[in-house]
Amino acid sequence: MNENYKNVKIVLVEPAGPINIGSVARVCANFGVKEIRLVAPKCDPNEISARKMALKGINLLDNALYFSTLIDAVQDCDRIIATCGRIDHGQIPLHSTKNALKWLVETELKEKVAIIFGREDRGLTNEELLIAQKVVSISTSPKYPSLNLSHAVAIILYELTNVDNKDTNINNKLKDHKRASQKELNNCLQQAKEFLLEIGFLYKHTASSRMSKIKSLLQRADIRSEELSLLRGILRQTKWFIDKKDN
Amino acid sequence: MNENYKNVKIVLVEPAGPINIGSVARVCANFGVKEIRLVAPKCDPNEISARKMALKGINLLDNALYFSTLIDAVQDCDRIIATCGRIDHGQIPLHSTKNALKWLVETELKEKVAIIFGREDRGLTNEELLIAQKVVSISTSPKYPSLNLSHAVAIILYELTNVDNKDTNINNKLKDHKRASQKELNNCLQQAKEFLLEIGFLYKHTASSRMSKIKSLLQRADIRSEELSLLRGILRQTKWFIDKKDN
Numbered sequence: 001m002n003e004n005y006k007n008v009k010i011v012l013v014e015p016a017g018p019i020n021i022g023s024v025a026r027v028c029a030n031f032g033v034k035e036i037r038l039v040a041p042k043c044d045p046n047e048i049s050a051r052k053m054a055l056k057g058i059n060l061l062d063n064a065l066y067f068s069t070l071i072d073a074v075q076d077c078d079r080i081i082a083t084c085g086r087i088d089h090g091q092i093p094l095h096s097t098k099n100a101l102k103w104l105v106e107t108e109l110k111e112k113v114a115i116i117f118g119r120e121d122r123g124l125t126n127e128e129l130l131i132a133q134k135v136v137s138i139s140t141s142p143k144y145p146s147l148n149l150s151h152a153v154a155i156i157l158y159e160l161t162n163v164d165n166k167d168t169n170i171n172n173k174l175k176d177h178k179r180a181s182q183k184e185l186n187n188c189l190q191q192a193k194e195f196l197l198e199i200g201f202l203y204k205h206t207a208s209s210r211m212s213k214i215k216s217l218l219q220r221a222d223i224r225s226e227e228l229s230l231l232r233g234i235l236r237q238t239k240w241f242i243d244k245k246d247n
Numbered sequence: 248m249n250e251n252y253k254n255v256k257i258v259l260v261e262p263a264g265p266i267n268i269g270s271v272a273r274v275c276a277n278f279g280v281k282e283i284r285l286v287a288p289k290c291d292p293n294e295i296s297a298r299k300m301a302l303k304g305i306n307l308l309d310n311a312l313y314f315s316t317l318i319d320a321v322q323d324c325d326r327i328i329a330t331c332g333r334i335d336h337g338q339i340p341l342h343s344t345k346n347a348l349k350w351l352v353e354t355e356l357k358e359k360v361a362i363i364f365g366r367e368d369r370g371l372t373n374e375e376l377l378i379a380q381k382v383v384s385i386s387t388s389p390k391y392p393s394l395n396l397s398h399a400v401a402i403i404l405y406e407l408t409n410v411d412n413k414d415t416n417i418n419n420k421l422k423d424h425k426r427a428s429q430k431e432l433n434n435c436l437q438q439a440k441e442f443l444l445e446i447g448f449l450y451k452h453t454a455s456s457r458m459s460k461i462k463s464l465l466q467r468a469d470i471r472s473e474e475l476s477l478l479r480g481i482l483r484q485t486k487w488f489i490d491k492k493d494n
Contacts (some may be wrong), residue, residue: 019266019300027398032388053266056391139408141279144303147401151274154398155405161386201484213477221468230460237448238485245492 005105005160006032009114010153011073013128016042016120022053022061023150024117029057031157036064037073037114070116070128078111079104082132083156085123085146092129097156100134102163115156120149180228188228189215191235199242252352252407253279256361257400258320260375263289263367269300269308270397271364276304278404283311284320284361317363317375325358325428326351329379330403332370332393339376339463344403347381349410362403367396377459378429380466427475435475436462438482446489 010028015021015038022045028036038045045061054061067073074080081100084092104113116132118124129135138155140147147155193211196202202210221227257275262268262285275283285292292308301308314320321327328347331339351360363379365371376382385402387394394402440458443449449457468474 023395023398026395029391030387030394030398032390053395056393138405140277143279144276147277148270148273148300148397150395151270151277151398151401154394154401158385158402158405196481196484199484199488201481210477213474217465217468217470217474221464223464227460227464230457234443234448237443237446241446242489242492245489 005101005157005163006034007113008033008104008160009035009037009074009077009112010157011037011039011070011114011116012041012149013039013070013116013124014042014119015045015149017149018043018045018047018050019053020120020149021045022050022057024153025050025054025057025061025064027057027150027154027157028060029055030154031161033157034060036060037067038064039067039070039073041066042119070131074114074116074131076112077114079107079113080116080132080134081114082116082124082129082135083118083152084129084135084137085118085140085152092126092135094137095134097136097138097159098163100136101156101160103134105160105163115160117149117152178225180223180225184225184228185215185218185223188232188235189218191232195235195239252348252404252410253281254360255280255351255407256282256284256321256324256359257404258284258286258317258361258363259288259396260286260317260363260371261289261366262292262396264396265290265292265294265297266300267367267396268292269297269304271400272297272301272304272308272311274304274397274401274404275307276302277401278408280404281307283307284314285311286314286317286320288313289366317378321361321363321378322430323359324361325426326354326360327363327379327381327429328361329363329371329376329382330365330399331376331382331384332365332387332399339373339382339459340467341384342381344383344385344406345410347383348403348407350381352407352410362407364396364399373459374455377462377466380429380469425472427470427472431472431475432462432465432470435479435482436465438479442482442486 010024010033012021012024021041025036045064050061051058081104084094104115116124116128118128138147138152189211192214193202193207197204197207257271257280259268259271268288268290272283292311297308298305328351331341351362363371363375365375385394385399436458439461440449440454444451444454
């Protein structure tokens with residue numbers, strides 16, 4: 001996985017809500033982002049409500065860099081994306097979020113990269129949008145497109161980690177389970193078939209059609225070795241219970 | 248684009264932060280979701296801080312449905328996903344978020360669908376996770392995986408709007424078969440549990456962990472009504488065979 005995204009700088013322009021700033025710090029920590037830059041905040045980013053929302057993102061808040069203009073905030077950055085919630089963004093073309101984020105992090109050079117988020121109430125001006133090479137917009141309901149600032153950051157960071165990341169974590173977790181072999185499965189089904197014939201659930205002429213239904217169910221689940229053992233255990237114990245009655 | 252997702256019910260289990268509940272209402276409105284269900288909230292969802300965060304999501308907050316247990320909250324739902332932030336989720340398999348969300352909305356039947364989110368501090372219990380057919384986890388930094396509740400909802404809803412409609416053929420094939428309801432499945436598992444306790448395969452202290460393994464196997468297969476009937480038939484016949492020996 002491309003981990004360049006962790007070097008991304010999250011830039012907030014004139015944020016006005018301490019709760020939002022704290023929430024942004026938390027979600028940056030959630031996604032391993034290491035730097036927040038604040039352009040002329042309209043509130044105190046160290047207010048108690050910001051600190052409460054930041055939780056383990058508190059270091060990001062404490063170490064946030066302050067700038068008085070957006071140009072200053074991104075002047076050392078080589079690749080810059082701006083986010084835009086408005087629909088009337090004039091002549092500025094929108095890029096697909098996925099493609100823009102891919103472009104942002106798929107560099108092997110030691111480039112600094114930034115994503116800019118605008119004011120809670122009115123986003124970024126057209127002039128500010130033009131500071132970035134690419135402008136993206138998160139698609140939402142046209143009836144109420146304006147996302148909360150920290151939600152916008154959360155969604156963009158989530159998308160950023162998913163650029164080229166094909167659910168590797170989950171696949172690793174799934175790999176821990178050993179899938180049962182066809183031979184194991186067939187052996188178990190054979191035992192089950194004999195038992196079901198014995199108790200009169202199956203008749204010779206219905207056996208194979210019913211057993212194939214059970215097989216297809218277990219195959220659909222990608223049954224694991226440990227689960228087959230469980231089923232075999234049930235079969236063994238049931239037989240034992242029945243034999244006990246005979247004696 | 249498939250717009251089924253707008254009918255999804257967002258279920259919050261014991262939410263404790265009014266700011267979070269308000270934020271969830273707002274982001275639901277952002278993505279066109281129409282219903283929030285609250286299970287035994289640990290705070291007043293109509294507190295001023297919740298209402299302030301909800302903004303245009305205020306109607307969703309005002310019309311939220313209240314339930315005392317999670318089972319009650321989802322009993323009318325046919326497809327259910329639970330979200331899980333923990334890494335130690337025991338034997339419960341994780342699904343890829345994209346695939347699970349695709350499965351959730353790609354139905355042409357008038358099914359009710361729900362996504363469950365757990366408590367801010369400790370998510371959902373394993374027992375609660377098992378109420379859903381599929382469990383997903385948002386991949387975050389392993390150093391600080393715990394997302395804010397409303398950020399988790401934002402990310403899942405964003406992903407949900409992005410699931411495309413490819414692979415509908417697969418669903419059309421599945422449509423011919425009626426999937427078993429959660430109620431049917433639970434009833435069958437309850438009968439099986441009683442039987443397995445009786446024959447001594449289960450002990451009281453191992454029963455729930457072993458039964459949850461069986462449940463998770465059957466859920467992974469998206470078990471159908473007709474297959475549940477087959478399993479119930481086997482159970483019934485085995486009991487009959489045993490009773491016959493007693494006489």
